[in-house]
Amino acid sequence: MNTTRRLAATLSTLAIAASCPALGTSGPALASPISGANVARQPAVTTATPGPGWTVITMGPTAKPAAAQQMVLVSPTGKQQVVARVSSRAAVVDVSNDGRRVLYVDVVNQKTVYRVFDLRTRRASVVGGPASDAAHVRFTQPSGTALLVRTMDQGVPNTGWIKRTTLTGTVKATYARTANANYMSPSPDGLFLVSQNSRAQLQVNGNGGAFVRTLANPAGYRMCSAQHWTSTRQFTAVCMSSRAPYSAQVFRYDLRGGKPVLLTGKLPIKGVAHELGYQDLWGTPKGQVVARVSGCGTPALARVNGTRLSSLPVGGQGSGALAVTGTRIPYWTGDGCEGGMRDLRSHDLATGRSTVLAGGTVNRGQQVRSAVALDRMR
Numbered sequence: 001m002n003t004t005r006r007l008a009a010t011l012s013t014l015a016i017a018a019s020c021p022a023l024g025t026s027g028p029a030l031a032s033p034i035s036g037a038n039v040a041r042q043p044a045v046t047t048a049t050p051g052p053g054w055t056v057i058t059m060g061p062t063a064k065p066a067a068a069q070q071m072v073l074v075s076p077t078g079k080q081q082v083v084a085r086v087s088s089r090a091a092v093v094d095v096s097n098d099g100r101r102v103l104y105v106d107v108v109n110q111k112t113v114y115r116v117f118d119l120r121t122r123r124a125s126v127v128g129g130p131a132s133d134a135a136h137v138r139f140t141q142p143s144g145t146a147l148l149v150r151t152m153d154q155g156v157p158n159t160g161w162i163k164r165t166t167l168t169g170t171v172k173a174t175y176a177r178t179a180n181a182n183y184m185s186p187s188p189d190g191l192f193l194v195s196q197n198s199r200a201q202l203q204v205n206g207n208g209g210a211f212v213r214t215l216a217n218p219a220g221y222r223m224c225s226a227q228h229w230t231s232t233r234q235f236t237a238v239c240m241s242s243r244a245p246y247s248a249q250v251f252r253y254d255l256r257g258g259k260p261v262l263l264t265g266k267l268p269i270k271g272v273a274h275e276l277g278y279q280d281l282w283g284t285p286k287g288q289v290v291a292r293v294s295g296c297g298t299p300a301l302a303r304v305n306g307t308r309l310s311s312l313p314v315g316g317q318g319s320g321a322l323a324v325t326g327t328r329i330p331y332w333t334g335d336g337c338e339g340g341m342r343d344l345r346s347h348d349l350a351t352g353r354s355t356v357l358a359g360g361t362v363n364r365g366q367q368v369r370s371a372v373a374l375d376r377m378r
Contacts, residue, residue, distance in 0.1 A: 050099040053325040054374045062367040078357040091370035096144025129169020141190040173209035183225035194226045227280040247277035282324040286349040323373035
């Protein structure tokens with residue numbers, strides 16, 4: 001595979017891996033405590049609504065992959081609260097911006113089913129309508145009271161339509177046709193949607209579905225996709241160069257227009273992460289953190305020191321970052337490129353230390369199988 005195809009395939013894999021966890025087999029039941037030697041050492045969470053830096057996970061017995069899992073809230077410091085019992089193959093997909101609702105996917109009678117779990121009422125409801133035959137579903141609106149649903153366009157490969165629905169499945173808006181549903185990103189206030197159009201350009205639509213504008217790709221770049229929001233009107237995006245040597249670079253975009261700003265132009269490419277470039281960049285109280293495109297399927301993170309990079313023990317082979325929040329980076333670890341998740345950890349940029357939050361040595365005999373951070377990497 002040549003470099004440009006390898007880079008395109010890698011970026012597509014990264015997006016799919018971030019948005020499509022493993023599927024499950026049955027519906028939720030009542031919550032029950034996690035079994036494990038060290039559970040008693042974890043104080044109960046005193047609030048049912050998580051905030052920035054919190055993570056929602058599913059976790060089940062390592063030796064019994066077919067056994068039911070627990071859905072667990074994990075605080076930035078590792079405090080745990082079990083909120084529900086779910087099937088052995090259920091996987092969390094998204095968390096609403098206000099931390100109240102969790103979207104997770106399951107399979108019932110060989111059919112994909114999306115459910116919304118309310119952390120306040122402790123009740124789960126099945127999402128109907130277009131979501132019952134969707135390729136991709138996620139929350140829009142800060143309260144999680146609406147969903148973005150992408151349905152496949154039969155007969156046209158890799159294309160489809162994005163619709164906004166209520167939690168019961170009623171269609172409220174239909175957006176323009178999209179080329180890749182893995183690249184749809186609603187603004188934090190829910191007023192706008194950025195997606196990738198059929199020309200691999202960034203397209204902006206209003207909450208009601210109306211077309212707002214197309215954000216042109218930077219000169220010399222193609223196939224841009226939104227990454228994470230830095231405000232309600234600005235976001236980062238990764239774009240692939242259109243000429244050899246092919247690489248990916250990170251830009252800052254503004255919904256109100258103007259030229260995109262290159263953020264990773266001074267960072268080295270040759271010899272870094274298979275020379276594929278970068279996927280995202282964050283500003284933190286301890287300096288900038290960059291995500292390097294990795295051939296392993298998840299971005300490898302590094303601290304930026306001028307024009308130099310210092311690798312972090314996050315991402316790349318056998319692990320993946322979930323968010324970058326202040327000085328903390330919650331991330332999962334697993335078994336190599338093709339292995340699943342094993343435990344949830346947090347890396348502190350201030351101390352340089354990593355701590356196990358769930359699974360592993362904290363919940364012995366338990367394996368983290370899916371995880372989504374409240375302020376997830378979009």
